[in-house]
Amino acid sequence: MSTPVIETDFPELPLLKRGKVRDLYDLDDCLLMVATDRISAFDVVMPNPIPDKGKILTQISLFWFEEMRPLVGNHVITAEVDEYPESCRPYADILRDRSMLVKKAEPLPVECVVRGYISGSGWKSYQQSGSICGISLPGGLVESEKLPEPIFTPSTKEEIGLHDINIDFDETVRRIGKQAAEQVKELSLTIYATGAQLAERRGIIIADTKFEFGYDGKDLILIDEVLTPDSSRFWPQATYRAGGAQKSYDKQYLRDYLLSIQWDKSPPAPALPEDVVHNTRRKYLEALTRLTGNEYAFA
Numbered sequence: 001m002s003t004p005v006i007e008t009d010f011p012e013l014p015l016l017k018r019g020k021v022r023d024l025y026d027l028d029d030c031l032l033m034v035a036t037d038r039i040s041a042f043d044v045v046m047p048n049p050i051p052d053k054g055k056i057l058t059q060i061s062l063f064w065f066e067e068m069r070p071l072v073g074n075h076v077i078t079a080e081v082d083e084y085p086e087s088c089r090p091y092a093d094i095l096r097d098r099s100m101l102v103k104k105a106e107p108l109p110v111e112c113v114v115r116g117y118i119s120g121s122g123w124k125s126y127q128q129s130g131s132i133c134g135i136s137l138p139g140g141l142v143e144s145e146k147l148p149e150p151i152f153t154p155s156t157k158e159e160i161g162l163h164d165i166n167i168d169f170d171e172t173v174r175r176i177g178k179q180a181a182e183q184v185k186e187l188s189l190t191i192y193a194t195g196a197q198l199a200e201r202r203g204i205i206i207a208d209t210k211f212e213f214g215y216d217g218k219d220l221i222l223i224d225e226v227l228t229p230d231s232s233r234f235w236p237q238a239t240y241r242a243g244g245a246q247k248s249y250d251k252q253y254l255r256d257y258l259l260s261i262q263w264d265k266s267p268p269a270p271a272l273p274e275d276v277v278h279n280t281r282r283k284y285l286e287a288l289t290r291l292t293g294n295e296y297a298f299a
Contacts, residue, residue, distance in 0.1 A: 013087060032084070032101060075214070075221055078100065110156065114150050114151070114152055150196075154166075154172045204291065229283065234287050257276050
């Protein structure tokens with residue numbers, strides 16, 4: 001287990017932005033994207049890092065970017081630190097396994113959520129209205145039940161500390177245009193179906209997930225992260241039973257802890273006990289090794 005990276009500080013590189021998890025540096029013709037060990041829940045960054053989490057997320061995303069290449073292009077240029085510009089070399093030890101050079105895409109201002117099972121905010125919406133993001137669903141569904149078919153339920157993309165808001169397809173059209181909305185809907189459903197089938201063969205149910213897309217010139221490409229425990233609900237297939245909450249390989253374990261202590265979901269977030277940090281790391285790492293079939297030096 002390596003020393004956690006809470007925040008990067010590379011004086012020779014221009015910092016463009018710090019997100020909830022990733023630090024972005026502007027290298028003129030491309031971006032350096034570094035996944036730290038920060039973790040957020042309910043759109044608030046926790047004070048405790050999860051050791052190696054940034055490495056785990058990066059390796060999972062790289063696996064999926066490659067798997068999805070036949071379906072859609074992506075923003076990855078390289079994740080080999082030895083191929084980075086000379087200005088990055090002093091930071092090679094920190095960058096290794098947790099970073100990638102990516103294209104400067106223009107991100108769409110929506111998050112493309114796909115749900116194959118009914119859980120989380122989708123379950124709450126269904127209980128209230130029988131629908132999710134304007135999509136009517138059959139009556140009598142129970143929590144965590146598999147939907148008749150996956151549905152596209154986009155959301156807004158808010159700044160750190162603000163909660164993303166679920167929107168319907170018409171609102172998506174208003175925000176990004178009809179052609180782009182239809183394109184990301186089709187791509188999101190196809191990528192989800194492809195990923196869910198592969199994961200299921202490896203003992204993981206991907207209950208739902210969110211994708212981000214951007215324009216590389218005129219081309220729409222997949223950006224940010226793909227099918228990770230940060231952006232998805234991963235459930236062990238062996239213990240899945242519809243009708244309630246599920247065991248998971250994702251941050252739902254952390255959310256459940258925060259709900260159990262009745263945190264009000266407003267900053268500042270409470271400090272996390274050591275066992276919560278340890279168990280979260282273990283769950284993320286198991287997702288990585290199950291999906292890829294590989295062992296990693298940082299494991």
